[in-house]
Amino acid sequence: MPTFHRRLERNAIGFVLAIIGVSAIGGLVEIAPLFTIHETVEKAPDMRVYTPLEIAGRHIYMREGCYACHSQMIRTLRDEVERYGPYSLAVESQYDHPMLWGSKRTGPDIARLGGKYSDAWHVAHLINPRDVVPESVMPRYGWLQRNRLRVDDLDRHLAAQRSLGVPYTDEMVANAAADAAAQASPDSPGAAGVAERYGEATNVRAFDGDPARLTEMDALVAYLQVLGRLTDAAHQQAASAEE
Ligand code: HEC
Structure with a gap:
């Protein structure tokens, strides 16, 4: 040699x-x-897009670096599936620009977090994690409850997502700021438009508990509550695999 x-x-x-x-x-x-x-890549005909409020929440999630401690990707391993639910499918993040799969798990994976807790739990947890999970090492994010949400640029954010292949319509882009406010204010006149444009399954609620104020807390909680809920594809695949 x-x-x-x-x-x-x-x-x-x-x-x-x-x-x-x-x-x-x-x-x-x-x-x-x-x-x-x-x-x-699997097909998911029921796939919904993020609403403007959820997109805003996603941006706050990135700004605050939540992805440094939380992954959004359940692996195919048995212990993960038993703890978190059906493993993640590629199609579930087809509208995630950028994707936030991550691999660092100081906290748990949150790919299927939507609907696991109430909005009030999330608000209390984000203001001070120790109030609801005494042994938590997660930082506090109290300012989210005080900061008003910036919405004037959401139409441009939606247009940018559209240029990457997310099917936002002209109407969605034009109404982005108004829809963001209406999604967190269920009794407002605009609330019906949100359900009309984004589907009946959309959560329209005062996420931070106060329908009169649109805060960063509203946006982040709206985003957390939709994680794993944009399509049912993973649950369907898991159910058919069991048969
Ligand atoms: C320094 C690491 C760290 C950062 C940064 C962090 N977390 Fe956490 N997170 C944790 C830990 C540890 C837990 C488990 C204990 C608990 O529930 O508080 C947790 C738990 C959670 C849970 C509960 C998950 C479940 O299924 O029980 C949510 C929701 C959550 N974090 C959201 C966030 C959000 C949103 C951000 C950013 C604003 C964030 N975290 C930033 C470490 C972190």
């Missing part, structure tokens, strides 16, 4: 070709599966 390597290293062109050959294998392993991505 030493002589083979010596000969290879002395032959510059041969050595370059060998390097290209070896690194091409690594490239192929990464790239080739993408050619069949349309067959491998």
Whole structure:
């Protein structure tokens, strides 16, 4: 072998070709599966898009770095499925730009968090986690309850998401700011429009407990409550696998 390597290293062109050959294998392993991505990603005809309020909440989630401690991707391992529910499907994050799968879990995975707790629980937990989970090491986020939510730029956020393939209509983009306010104020005149544009399954509630004020807390809780709830595909697949 030493002589083979010596000969290879002395032959510059041969050595370059060998390097290209070896690194091409690594490239192929990464790239080739993408050619069949349309067959491998599951279909979810019931998939909904995030409402403007939920998108705003997602941005707050990113701003506050929640993803540094929470993943949003349940692996196919048995212990994860028993703890968190059906494993995550690729289609479930098809409208996540950027995706927030993560891998660091100082806290639990929250891919199927929506509906697990009440809004009031989330508000109390975000203001001071120790009030509801005494041994928690999660930081407090009390200012979310005080900060008014910025909505004037939500139409541009929706348009940006649309340019990445999320099917927002012109009407959704035009009404983004009004819909964000209406989703957190169930008795307001705009509330019906939110359900009309985003579907009857949309949560329209005073997420932070106060329908008169639109806060960052409203947006973040709206987002947390929709996690894992945009499509039923994973639950359906899990049910058919059991049969
Ligand atoms: C320093 C790490 C850390 C950061 C940052 C963090 N968390 Fe947590 N989180 C935890 C830990 C640990 C727990 C488990 C204890 C508890 O429930 O408080 C937790 C629990 C939770 C739970 C309850 C999950 C469940 O299924 O019981 C939610 C919801 C949550 N965090 C949301 C958030 C949000 C939203 C943010 C950002 C605003 C955030 N976390 C930031 C560590 C963190």
